[in-house]
Amino acid sequence: MNKPQRYAPKDVERKWQRAWEEAGIAKAEEGSDRPKFYVLEMFPYPSGRIHMGHVRNYTLGDVLARYKRAQGFNVLHPMGWDAFGMPAENAAMDKGVHPKTWTYENIAHMKGQLKRLGFSLDWSREFATCDPEYYRHEQAMFLDFMDAGLVERKKSLVNWDPVDQTVLANEQVIDGRGWRSGALVEKRELDQWFLKITHYAEDLLKGLDELENWPEKVKVMQRNWIGRSEGARFTFRLVDEQDREWPEPLPVFTTRPDTLFGASFVAVSPDHPITKKFAEENPEVAAFVRECAALGTSEEAIEKAEKKGIRLPLYAVHPFKPDVKLPVYAANFVLMTYGEGAIFGCPAHDQRDLDFARKYDLPVIPVVCPKDTPPDKCEIGDEALTDSERDDLVMINSEWMNGLTPKQAKEAAIAKLEELGIGERQVNYRLRDWGVSRQRYWGCPIPIIHCPECGVVKVPKQDLPVTLPEDVTFDAAGNPLERHPTWKHVKCPQCGADATRETDTFDTFIDSSWYYARFCSPRAEEPVDLDKAKYWMPVDQYIGGIEHAILHLLYSRFFARAMKDTGHLHLKEPFAALFTQGMVVHETYKTESGAWVEPALVERRADGLFHRETGEKVIAGPVEKMSKSKKNVIDPEAIVEKYGADTARWFILSDSPPERDIEWTEAGVEGAARFVQRVWRMIDDIASIAAPADISAEVGPDALALRQAAHRALAEVTKDIEGLRFNRAIARIHELVNAMGEAQRKAGDAPASDMAFALREAAELLVRMFAPMMPHLAEECWQRLGHEGLLAQAPWPEPEPALLKQDTVKMAVQVNGKRRAEIEVAKDAPKEEIEKLALEQEAVQRAVGGKPVRRVIVVPGRIVNIVV
RNA sequence: GCGGGCGUGGCGGAAUUGGUAGACGCAGCGGACUUAAAAUCCGCGGGCCCUAGCGCCGUGGGGGUUCAAGUCCCCCCGCCCGCACCA
Numbered sequence: 001m002n003k004p005q006r007y008a009p010k011d012v013e014r015k016w017q018r019a020w021e022e023a024g025i026a027k028a029e030e031g032s033d034r035p036k037f038y039v040l041e042m043f044p045y046p047s048g049r050i051h052m053g054h055v056r057n058y059t060l061g062d063v064l065a066r067y068k069r070a071q072g073f074n075v076l077h078p079m080g081w082d083a084f085g086m087p088a089e090n091a092a093m094d095k096g097v098h099p100k101t102w103t104y105e106n107i108a109h110m111k112g113q114l115k116r117l118g119f120s121l122d123w124s125r126e127f128a129t130c131d132p133e134y135y136r137h138e139q140a141m142f143l144d145f146m147d148a149g150l151v152e153r154k155k156s157l158v159n160w161d162p163v164d165q166t167v168l169a170n171e172q173v174i175d176g177r178g179w180r181s182g183a184l185v186e187k188r189e190l191d192q193w194f195l196k197i198t199h200y201a202e203d204l205l206k207g208l209d210e211l212e213n214w215p216e217k218v219k220v221m222q223r224n225w226i227g228r229s230e231g232a233r234f235t236f237r238l239v240d241e242q243d244r245e246w247p248e249p250l251p252v253f254t255t256r257p258d259t260l261f262g263a264s265f266v267a268v269s270p271d272h273p274i275t276k277k278f279a280e281e282n283p284e285v286a287a288f289v290r291e292c293a294a295l296g297t298s299e300e301a302i303e304k305a306e307k308k309g310i311r312l313p314l315y316a317v318h319p320f321k322p323d324v325k326l327p328v329y330a331a332n333f334v335l336m337t338y339g340e341g342a343i344f345g346c347p348a349h350d351q352r353d354l355d356f357a358r359k360y361d362l363p364v365i366p367v368v369c370p371k372d373t374p375p376d377k378c379e380i381g382d383e384a385l386t387d388s389e390r391d392d393l394v395m396i397n398s399e400w401m402n403g404l405t406p407k408q409a410k411e412a413a414i415a416k417l418e419e420l421g422i423g424e425r426q427v428n429y430r431l432r433d434w435g436v437s438r439q440r441y442w443g444c445p446i447p448i449i450h451c452p453e454c455g456v457v458k459v460p461k462q463d464l465p466v467t468l469p470e471d472v473t474f475d476a477a478g479n480p481l482e483r484h485p486t487w488k489h490v491k492c493p494q495c496g497a498d499a500t501r502e503t504d505t506f507d508t509f510i511d512s513s514w515y516y517a518r519f520c521s522p523r524a525e526e527p528v529d530l531d532k533a534k535y536w537m538p539v540d541q542y543i544g545g546i547e548h549a550i551l552h553l554l555y556s557r558f559f560a561r562a563m564k565d566t567g568h569l570h571l572k573e574p575f576a577a578l579f580t581q582g583m584v585v586h587e588t589y590k591t592e593s594g595a596w597v598e599p600a601l602v603e604r605r606a607d608g609l610f611h612r613e614t615g616e617k618v619i620a621g622p623v624e625k626m627s628k629s630k631k632n633v634i635d636p637e638a639i640v641e642k643y644g645a646d647t648a649r650w651f652i653l654s655d656s657p658p659e660r661d662i663e664w665t666e667a668g669v670e671g672a673a674r675f676v677q678r679v680w681r682m683i684d685d686i687a688s689i690a691a692p693a694d695i696s697a698e699v700g701p702d703a704l705a706l707r708q709a710a711h712r713a714l715a716e717v718t719k720d721i722e723g724l725r726f727n728r729a730i731a732r733i734h735e736l737v738n739a740m741g742e743a744q745r746k747a748g749d750a751p752a753s754d755m756a757f758a759l760r761e762a763a764e765l766l767v768r769m770f771a772p773m774m775p776h777l778a779e780e781c782w783q784r785l786g787h788e789g790l791l792a793q794a795p796w797p798e799p800e801p802a803l804l805k806q807d808t809v810k811m812a813v814q815v816n817g818k819r820r821a822e823i824e825v826a827k828d829a830p831k832e833e834i835e836k837l838a839l840e841q842e843a844v845q846r847a848v849g850g851k852p853v854r855r856v857i858v859v860p861g862r863i864v865n866i867v868v
Numbered sequence: 869g870c871g872g873g874c875g876u877g878g879c880g881g882a883a884u885u886g887g888u889a890g891a892c893g894c895a896g897c898g899g900a901c902u903u904a905a906a907a908u909c910c911g912c913g914g915g916c917c918c919u920a921g922c923g924c925c926g927u928g929g930g931g932g933u934u935c936a937a938g939u940c941c942c943c944c945c946g947c948c949c950g951c952a953c954c955a
Contacts, residue, residue, distance in 0.1 A: 217871095217950080220872055225951080654893065657881080674908095731891065733892090814936070817935065822888075863936080865887080867936095
């Protein structure tokens with residue numbers, strides 16, 4: 001046998017990548033009548049370099065894309081760039097690079113990295129969201145959304161960074177300070193654009209039930225986020241301390257109208273108009289409002305804040321008992337943004353109300369009581385009785401509702417409120433409208449002009465896109481669009497008067513809320529070519545990180561609905577199946593002085609870990625998500641350089657199921673690299689054996705066993721890929737390679753013709769089944785095996801049914817549930833025969849020990865259990 | 869607090885509908901080859917025991933259902949994630 005050459009991934013991979021590109025293997029076919037499969041991974045932000053999370057994400061998608069292609073599907077597997085966002089502006093401020101330059105350079109670099117990983121992406125459909133050619137459609141759709149009543153402009157409180165002169169997202173406020181400037185963040189009221197996602201609250205909630213191939217976890221998170229609750233809205237009559245009627249009645253929302261007879265106070269939000277009114281004339285109320293506002297910024301403060309309130313000189317008249325007047329408070333735990341910003345307090349049956357009542361010495365009147373407790377014994381201590389669904393509860397102290405269950409009482413109370421004409425049944429949602437205005441440069445300009453005469457005017461569609469000016473500066477705080485000398489000064493398209501452009505840009509989440517649809521027709525004159533979308537949409541498999549469980553995925557579902565209602569799309573649910581992959585994690589390292597050390601600088605010696613350069617002792621810390629701050633980052637480019645793309649792909653698919661976190665280890669990668677070499681040697685070896693093209697001669701037992709192993713592995717791997725269980729598929733492939741190695745060894749240098757055939761057949765099947773995971777190695781092996789043409793274009797093999805059938809099966813024999821022997825029987829052997837054979841076993845006889853056999857359970861193909 | 873998930877060797881993880889627990893990989897140990905090393909190949913590998921067996925125990929803990937439980941039911945413990953004053 002000639003000495004096999006080491007497989008050299010670097011040259012080989014480049015060669016096949018070029019071949020694939022020339023053959024256009026990844027190009028989705030237009031106008032095809034084949035069934036389609038749209039596999040999409042969340043597109044990356046072009047931060048500069050790809051990271052291991054990308055490698056995992058895109059490898060998962062690529063395996064599926066290649067597999068589906070081989071299965072005969074017309075596969076759409078596109079890639080683009082989520083290219084607007086803050087880091088580009090930060091780079092501009094830090095390094096003086098223009099955001100556009102920075103972004104497009106990053107894209108070019110990362111595209112090269114993705115290509116070197118061998119992902120079969122249809123690059124002809126590529127776009128970046130910062131291309132005017134992309135965002136002009138976003139602007140056009142926004143105008144259509146306006147016409148459809150899905151856009152609103154209103155004042156809203158924002159986090160304002162006084163140093164950077166910009167609005168911050170909640171996530172960018174850390175302990176009340178701006179994450180970049182460190183300045184104390186202020187609440188400011190600004191005019192903002194909103195998309196009315198609440199219009200679809202019910203539909204977004206209901207739609208979740210249809211998404212069978214979404215993780216339950218994500219659906220639950222979205223359900224909670226939408227936060228539907230059923231209850232009643234009604235109004236209190238208010239009177240002042242002189243018993244004079246207050247001009248405006250006070251609306252409140254409650255989910256517990258059944259507990260109305262237990263009400264002992266009414267509370268409004270510190271931001272409520274009533275509170276504000278009293279704050280104007282009463283300094284104590286004003287102080288209280290300020291105190292609450294100050295507390296509002298830090299999340300921890302909210303968590304631990306004590307229930308606090310201040311009396312307002314008002315009383316609320318109980319709707320069912322006109323002679324009862326409830327004191328009105330402004331209270332810190334009542335949110336202006338939910339419901340009506342006002343509540344009635346029923347201390348006996350709500351924990352917050354109870355805490356509040358104990359503090360201010362308000363009555364606690366139980367109105368719900370367990371059936372078996374006498375009403376006069378029903379007392380509330382420090383814990384409110386909040387249950388209302390239990391059937392063993394009855395209403396007490398509630399006049400005409402006494403004796404009803406809380407459930408019945410809810411209905412009765414609502415009916416009464418309706419009869420009195422002061423309230424009705426209402427459904428409330430936690431979901432708020434989506435504020436999309438950002439005071440930033442590097443985003444999609446909002447296509448609006450403010451005219452002193454005409455007010456808000458839409459930019460006419462023929463004037464789109466409103467493009468970003470490129471001659472901007474980043475040397476001052478604030479929005480560069482705001483201070484640009486000319487950009488914002490325009491004539492009103494309606495009356496021609498001097499007017500100003502909207503200088504806010506869109507939240508970048510808008511960009512990613514419809515890109516999946518654009519990929520169907522990336523160069524269309526319309527946002528989406530409906531004919532194309534009708535073929536390609538929905539995305540059959542969407543893959544990405546769990547961190548987008550709510551925002552991106554909910555916004556996308558909203559956008560699809562809004563697009564449908566404005567004629568830009570034909571369906572409501574863009575992603576038929578969702579897969580959320582786990583993170584790539586790595587051990588962390590620190591020196592004894594506490595400095596983080598990157599893995600590349602850690603040297604493993606017999607007596608511990610040491611810093612490669614300084615020689616310091618290094619301590620291994622917990623395994624955590626790769627992050628720059630902890631320096632536990634492995635650069636994919638270095639891995640590809642050292643081991644090749646296939647090794648990286650193989651390792652990241654091995655061991656851990658894709659939905660779980662995977663630990664990146666040097667040893668693991670080495671193992672994957674060894675496997676690549678082993679496979680190559682084996683294929684090279686088998687390729688040099690002359691094998692018959694057909695097998696008409698007698699097949700011996702060894703050859704048959706190998707054939708069966710290969711075909712079974714194929715069947716298993718096919719199932720596993722189909723179910724995205726790539727770690728299992730890989731285990732099956734390892735098993736086949738082990739079996740082949742054994743057969744090879746047994747057969748020696750000159751195998752008989754039946755074995756030669758079996759080896760070659762196994763080799764070909766092996767190569768074809770790992771091809772989606774290690775496509776370069778597969779092509780090289782395919783060629784070595786004498787094939788012409790690309791494996792990437794070959795169909796998926798099918799196992800021969802005859803070889804999947806087993807003639808005999810091994811069955812365990814248990815006595816009283818304990819395994820005592822194993823028998824081999826014909827697969828279709830009758831139960832009686834199996835039973836007889838089992839009882840004949842020596843070990844079984846010993847275990848039975850002459851005791852009478854009470855029962856024998858035979859599960860054909862699985863087990864025999866003898867009960868004595 | 870509410871909701872979701874998880875708990876299996878030294879580690880990552882397999883295990884069909886309840887049917888031989890620990891597939892496969894990593895690390896480890898032993899051996900072959902070699903002057904030596906690397907590479908490669910082969911083998912071993914849950915725990916316990918002065919009883920080494922035809923033994924006993926074993927999937928976070930306790931109980932239950934069953935001929936049979938990692939898997940189903942009840943209770944408890946621990947960990948991870950999400951939401952959190954939502955009336």
